[in-house]
Amino acid sequence: MSTNAVAARPEAPPEANLKKQLKRADRLRKFKAIGLVAPLALFLIVVFVLPIGSMLWRSVDNTELESVMPRTVAGLQQWDGSGLPEEATLAAFAAELRDSRRGGGLGKVGRRLNYEDNQYRGLLMRTLRGLPASSENWTQTLVEIDPAWGETTTWREIQRASPPVTDRYVLASLDLERGANGEIQRIDAQDRIYQSVFQRTMVIAGGVTLICLALGFPLAYLLATLPPKTSNMLMILVLLPFWTSLLVRTAAWIILLQSNGLVNQSLIASGIIDTPLQLVFNRIGVFFAMVHILLPFMILPLYSVMKGISPSYQRAAVSLGAHPFAAFWQVYAPQTISGVAAGTILVFIMALGYYITPALVGGPADQMVSYYVAYYTNTTNNWGMAAALGSILLALTLLLYLVYHRLVNRKQLIRS
CATH class of the missing domain: 1.20.5 (Single alpha-helices involved in coiled-coils or other helix-helix interfaces)
Structure with missing residues (x-):
């Protein structure tokens, strides 16, 4: 069934x-x-x-003090900032300071507190050498070791360095700081450097981008309109810098632009100048070297777009009575906007992060943000400051890209 x-x-x-x-x-x-x-x-x-x-x-990480002295940090977070912290907090500080000798914790704490005041590393070392095994009154014991422990400002600075997240590095990267009452204010005029560094970085990157565009546009147009055999030969010369090391090209410019270099000797021999020009270790040398390195990155996007533009459009405009320059500017040039945008953004972003070329060819007043990022990373081991500078540069780059992208799209809509 x-x-x-x-x-x-x-x-x-x-x-x-x-x-x-x-x-x-x-x-x-x-x-x-x-x-x-x-x-x-x-x-x-x-x-x-x-x-x-x-x-x-x-850029906001501030866990150095908390990882080495958790009980001290917890006590300072409950402290109201007047007088001195409680005895239990000072006892915890003494015990954790003694234990910080193991595992490199003392160096970590000293380095972080030195960002607040460069006297803290020495203060901690003196305190550690004179620290007894036990005490009935740690407030008095610490003050006897060094009177700085009896000052409220000392503990306030440690309290300011104790939260696990801080905006100190970001503010310092903008030449700002928090005052005694917690309000954001500008630092002293003689200590302000980073706003001018960011401005200098933008000026150099923008200048290099404009020069590359002025040189790369006619060259890309020439490559796109020449016969294929000639165009391919010239394209090899454009791509030739890619086969040479960046460091070698930068060193070559130092040799060419120095006082006894080929450029100055040629100008003197031709009678244009009588004494050598200062062309290296200044802004001029930086522009020369960076434009030479970044010019292919402008030419290639322009060439790829121009190669796809039919020359019949421009010839048709001329046959209808337009001036050749007007036909080029009103018919041909608008079709290259995508190539101009791609090349400009590519060169500008690459120029923002340049480090080796300005460091070797430029002078002290020509160093860009990347120089200070490398300095804080390799020399002072201040990773927070290096990350803050990099984060601000990233945010500024994204902002400029969005503005530029909107302007380009608006122009395309108007012309269409």
């Missing part, structure tokens, strides 16, 4: 089977697409997202 029941069960209609097969094929296609995209997504996360996220976190 069961066999007859099974045999009598109606089969699924062909439409239902077809839908199941289509759904199965669609899921398989999605899995294949995810499998193809997953390596690229993982690469972007590992190479870009995680480093940028780490940099952003480093």
Whole structure:
């Protein structure tokens, strides 16, 4: 009977089977697409997202003191900032200061407190040498070791350095600080350097971008309109700098632009000048070297766009009575906006992060933000300050890119 029941069960209609097969094929296609995209997504996360996220976190990370002296930090967070902290907090500070000799904690605390005042490293070392094994009155003991422990400002500065998150590095990167009452204010005029550094970085990057555009546009136009055989030969010369090390090219410019270099000797021999010009270790040398290095990055996007523009448009405008220059400016040039935008953004962003070329060819007044990022990373080990400078530069770059992108889109809409 069961066999007859099974045999009598109606089969699924062909439409239902077809839908199941289509759904199965669609899921398989999605899995294949995810499998193809997953390596690229993982690469972007590992190479870009995680480093940028780490940099952003480093710019506000302030866990050095908390990781070495957790009980002291907890006591200072409950302190109202008047007089001196409680005896229990000072006892915890003495015990954790003694224990900080193990594992490099003392150096970490001293380095962080030195950002507030450069006397703290010495103060901690003197205190540690005179610290007894026990005391019934740690307030008196610490003051006897060094009178600075009896000053409220000392403990306020330690309290200011104790929160796990701080805006100190970001504010310092903008020549700002928090006053005694917590309000944001500008630092002393003689200590302000970073606003001028960011301004200098933008000026150099913008100047290099404009020069590359002025030189690269006619050269890309020439490459796009010449016969293929000649154009390919010239393209090899454009790509030739890519086959030479950045450091070698920068050193070559130092040799060419120095007082006894080829450029000055040629100018003197031709009678244009009588004494050598100062062309290196200043802003002129920086522009020469950076334009030479970044010019191919402007030419290639322009060339790729210009190669796809039909010359018949410009010839048609001339045949209808337009002046050749008017035909070029009103018919040909608007079609190259995408290439101009791509080349300009590419060169500008690359110029913002240049370090080796300004460091070798420029003078002290020509160093860009990247120089100070390298200084805080390699010399002072102040990762928070380096990350803050990098984060501000990243934010400024994104802001300028969004403004530029909107302006380019607006121009395209107006012309269309």
